[in-house]
Amino acid sequence: MADTLKFHSIYLNESESDMREVVFVQKNEQKWKNFENNKDGSPDEIAENFIELTDDLAYSRTFYADSATTRYLNAVTSKFYLNIYKNKKESKNRFVTFWKYELPLTLATHRKQLLYSFLLFMIGMSIGVLSAAKDETFVRLILGDTYVNQTIANIEKGDPMAIYKSQGQADMFMGITINNIKVSFMAFVAGVLFSLGTAWILFSNGVMLGAFQFFFYQKGLLLTSVLSIWIHGTLEISAIILAGCAGLVMGNSILFPKTYSRLESFKQGARNGLKIVIGLVPVFIMAGFLESFITRYTQMPMALSLFIILASLSFVIYYFIIYPYRLTKPLNAVQD
Numbered sequence: 091m092a093d094t095l096k097f098h099s100i101y102l103n104e105s106e107s108d109m110r111e112v113v114f115v116q117k118n119e120q121k122w123k124n125f126e127n128n129k130d131g132s133p134d135e136i137a138e139n140f141i142e143l144t145d146d147l148a149y150s151r152t153f154y155a156d157s158a159t160t161r162y163l164n165a166v167t168s169k170f171y172l173n174i175y176k177n178k179k180e181s182k183n184r185f186v187t188f189w190k191y192e193l194p195l196t197l198a199t200h201r202k203q204l205l206y207s208f209l210l211f212m213i214g215m216s217i218g219v220l221s222a223a224k225d226e227t228f229v230r231l232i233l234g235d236t237y238v239n240q241t242i243a244n245i246e247k248g249d250p251m252a253i254y255k256s257q258g259q260a261d262m263f264m265g266i267t268i269n270n271i272k273v274s275f276m277a278f279v280a281g282v283l284f285s286l287g288t289a290w291i292l293f294s295n296g297v298m299l300g301a302f303q304f305f306f307y308q309k310g311l312l313l314t315s316v317l318s319i320w321i322h323g324t325l326e327i328s329a330i331i332l333a334g335c336a337g338l339v340m341g342n343s344i345l346f347p348k349t350y351s352r353l354e355s356f357k358q359g360a361r362n363g364l365k366i367v368i369g370l371v372p373v374f375i376m377a378g379f380l381e382s383f384i385t386r387y388t389q390m391p392m393a394l395s396l397f398i399i400l401a402s403l404s405f406v407i408y409y410f411i412i413y414p415y416r417l418t419k420p421l422n423a424v425q426d
Contacts, residue, residue, distance in 0.1 A: 111154050118146060126166055140170045162349060168199065171418070191417070193369040196362050198414035200339050207292055207334035211327075214293035218300020222308075232301040241305075250311050251318045251388040259382050267378030270326060271371060274333035278340065278367045285341025292334040299327065317395040318388050322381035324402040329373045332410060336363035 125139050147163040154160055197204065221228045230238050237253075244252040257265075273291075280287025306315035343359020344352065384398070 194414040198418040203338040204335040210292040211296040214296020215300035218297035222301045222304040263382035270374040277333040278336040281337030281341035288337030325377035328406040336366035339363040
């Protein structure tokens, strides 16, 4: 990275402002390089280095806002912020550190990819709804004749959600959980295809959900389906979107390496994406549990169904969106 700064300083225009930046880089280049290469010092030393970096970043953002120097300092400061948390007392417990700091900080760094993942899924869902509304055969094409015919038969018997009672609870739990984890890893690994593979998985799953919900809407059972299916679907769909985020993180690291070599950028993107996917495993396990043991009770009170759905949604929004933002608020203030 220091070499990048050298290259940048050589080709700066010879204006007074640019010359000041050259001096600024030359004066601090070795210090920044030492900071990058020495991240395992005492907590106090790391904190002091972090303060120096934030001061330099604030100066650079004031006078050279769009320069490579500012981008470089922003990247180094972000890494130091994460390293400070790793050196807290909680670092003695790797499990606690991962869930309390490492995963949320990774998500905070990749908010845009999470937004893109959500939008891709919603676009697919919208197309699924519109296609099912315009073409009566579309639902069968997407969901399959067997599923549609069985569900219609269940509706005629007065139990539209009976399909969730058709298998033993333990076997259903294992099968669903393993399949959901498999889907999340596929969404992640597909990101290696320059994010296109992940985008397709998000889009196609969105189309399927849109067609699925419109099918029940046509039958006058939209509310019934929502109160049953989204008991587990809230966590399951959220986790698929987050897995898509992980895939986009890896794919975009190949497409947009920034100041890193493409290989180094890919390694970082793959590592960060994998953290997100690993963090989703407990979510998929809980979703599998709810689908296998709770969703089958289709006659449960509406209040209880809504409680489970809203509690799941609140957890997802807080832990994966609000908490990461709050955790990085001090760093956001420095960058702003």
